[in-house]
Amino acid sequence: MHEYSIVQAILHRVQETARQRGATSVSSVTVRIGEAAGVEVDLLRTAWDIFRAAGGLGEPELRVLGMSVAWECATCGDPIAAGGPLRCPLCGYTARLVSGDEILLERVELELPEPGPGPVAERASPYLRGEHV
Numbered sequence: 001m002h003e004y005s006i007v008q009a010i011l012h013r014v015q016e017t018a019r020q021r022g023a024t025s026v027s028s029v030t031v032r033i034g035e036a037a038g039v040e041v042d043l044l045r046t047a048w049d050i051f052r053a054a055g056g057l058g059e060p061e062l063r064v065l066g067m068s069v070a071w072e073c074a075t076c077g078d079p080i081a082a083g084g085p086l087r088c089p090l091c092g093y094t095a096r097l098v099s100g101d102e103i104l105l106e107r108v109e110l111e112l113p114e115p116g117p118g119p120v121a122e123r124a125s126p127y128l129r130g131e132h133v
């Protein structure tokens with residue numbers, strides 16, 4: 001299932017981050033999921049509960065944030081409102097998606113070994129999928 005492979009990709013990235021920082025466990029993982037990413041958040045949570053302990057980093061909590069969809073004209077770059085016709089009001093060209101299909105790893109809360117300042121938030125290289133530059 002699609003959501004299972006997303007969870008495995010997230011856990012893989014979290015494991016890399018934890019290893020780089022020498023973390024002993026991970027307390028929470030925050031992902032941002034675009035409206036157009038095609039992810040069922042309920043299924044993602046179910047998959048998370050099944051797989052989260054498999055990373056050997058405790059049982060991190062999953063937090064899910066949303067991201068709305070944004071469109072622009074593929075020719076002139078004029079922003080185009082979501083929900084209306086996906087066509088540029090200025091030049092008539094079709095719209096392209098600017099954002100909203102991404103899956104981002106926003107934040108990983110790591111538990112570092114003693115002596116430490118407590119949980120550390122790490123902003124990992126964020127894009128799991130769908131990089132718009």
Ligand SMILES: [Zn+2]
Nearest residue numbers: 073076088091
């Ligand atoms: Zn245009």
